[in-house]
Amino acid sequence: MSAAVKHKAVATWLALLVGVFGLHRFYLHGPKDRWAWAFPLPTLLGLIGLQRMDHLGQDDRLAWVLIPLLGISLVAALLGGILYGLTPDERWNERFNAGRPASTGGWPAVIGVVLCLFIGGTTLMATIAFSAQRYFESQVGQ
Numbered sequence: 392m393s394a395a396v397k398h399k400a401v402a403t404w405l406a407l408l409v410g411v412f413g414l415h416r417f418y419l420h421g422p423k424d425r426w427a428w429a430f431p432l433p434t435l436l437g438l439i440g441l442q443r444m445d446h447l448g449q450d451d452r453l454a455w456v457l458i459p460l461l462g463i464s465l466v467a468a469l470l471g472g473i474l475y476g477l478t479p480d481e482r483w484n485e486r487f488n489a490g491r492p493a494s495t496g497g498w499p500a501v502i503g504v505v506l507c508l509f510i511g512g513t514t515l516m517a518t519i520a521f522s523a524q525r526y527f528e529s530q531v532g533q
Contacts, residue, residue, distance in 0.1 A: 397487035399496035403476040403503035407510070410468025411461070415475070419487060430464055437461020455525040462518030469511030476504035 397419055406415035413430030420427065440457025447454065475483075476496060484493045 394491070396491050396494050397483075398494045399475055399478065399480070399483050400499035400503060403472045403496075403500050403507065406468050406472030406475060407503055407507050410472060411464045413468075415468065415471055430468065433460040433464045437464060452529075455522075455529075459518050459522050462514055462521070466511050466515050466518065469507040469514070472507040473504055473511065476500040476507065 402415050402419055405418050409415070411430060411434040413424075413427035416424045416427030416430070436457050437460040440454040440461065443451050444454040444458065478486075478496075480493070480495050483496070488494055
């Protein structure tokens, strides 16, 4: 029995919607993929950082360290989505669908890539700005 066909658009949208938990990598590589397991911990730590900042305010230095982890995890997942969506169909099928029916990306993959670019770029800029602001604020207080 052969494994199911891996669709480029599905992988792109999984990276966009739930990539911070590594589900796009689990879809493509299965539960033994080490990189997929690397996503949930920084994501959860970043969410804890957001919660700490919400409850304790902007002076919580642990939140300053934890929140960028969420941004980095999101950007890494969205970068994966961009790479999946932009992979040529022939190469995609060679890598993920060898010996199975071919899959094409089509417009769903293109739309997923555009959204990954938009959200990923915005998240990257926000993460850098947040980290730089917190760093310079800490330098002024010394």
